[in-house]
Amino acid sequence: MGVAPRHGRAYIAVTSNKQARREVGRHSASGAGGLLARGRILGDEKLKALIEPVVTATGFALVRVAMIGGERAPTLQVMAEDPATGQMTLEQCARLSRALSAMLDEKDPIEAAYRLEVSSPGIDRPLTRLADFDRWVGHVARIDLSEPLPFNGAARKRFQGPLLPTEGDDIRLEAEGLGPIALPFAAIRTAKLLLTDKLIAETAPLDASGADDIIEEEG
Template sequence: MADIAALTRLIEPEATALGFELVRVRLFGKGDERTLQVMAERPDTRQLTIEDCAELSRRLSDMLDETDPIEDAYRLEVSSPGIDRPLTRLRDFADWAGHEARIVLDAPIDGQKQFKGELSGVEGETIVIVQQKSGTVARVPFSGVVDAKLVLTDKLIKATVPLSAEGAEEEIEAEETN
């Protein structure tokens, strides 16, 4: 399997050159069904348009064809992180404080590997989350996170109004004033 850190080092400058921030690079699947997934976002909107995805995909395809860092065939998938986005950087946990998340750790803390609740932010390298079931505050080390993502809620949907070049934001504002 290809080295994800090495792939990230190849991909990140290409995304940055287009003004995007890399959210995640992942290679999954087996044989002819392998997929190289690249998630990126615009720093100002935290989203990518379809045109942005196409532009990044073309740029990455050219670079990956030239460098050939992955053995065998694979499919390139470029996307925006979406509403229930993965949380991959420490700052994501601070940026999305007040929203519900699910966090899975590599090793249990007090017998618990999975945490679900409202993010309260970060303290140094530690993520603070108020657990949904018990209401207790848990502090989990960022270094131990193997998977984390936002949970789709009405509050999250309202906080992530999609981009629109055709005036959808104006339509939403008009609906709110009516």
């Protein structure tokens, strides 16, 4: 199990020593960030359905679930936060990691050796829920759409600028070169905050106590 700070993000990583018990050829998991690997691996949305109840029962809020790393280094990344702080301490990451490991061992959704990474969102956090865009109004975000939309006679997929209050199911921002615009939340592929002096000043530092006491191990 390893731990390190990443842009103000606390994380715990556990390497599974489980080997695939059968091979069914190559399978591409559905959903953004899906993993191409041997064996049975659920898509991100199905993994989320297994993981979110455990996160909630442990007292946290789920931010994102993703399979990353490809076939050579598959990693199940679970990003969560303490609703009271919007962050996760190392102790909280470790507690959630233990709860998730127990569930994953029981449900066995990934028939391959993989790494479980439980982390806080960090300062430059992803924006995955509509409420996130209201929570971080005034801060600069970068937004990528699944498909381009026409603005000022040109199709664009990427937008950047300070967030404005949402309207219904649309997120709004003061986009560079465009001014105030609205984008359908359902059209967003990825969105994240960008590091600025304002964001750093308004984000309380994560607790990094105990980092030197946690080492990499298999489990």
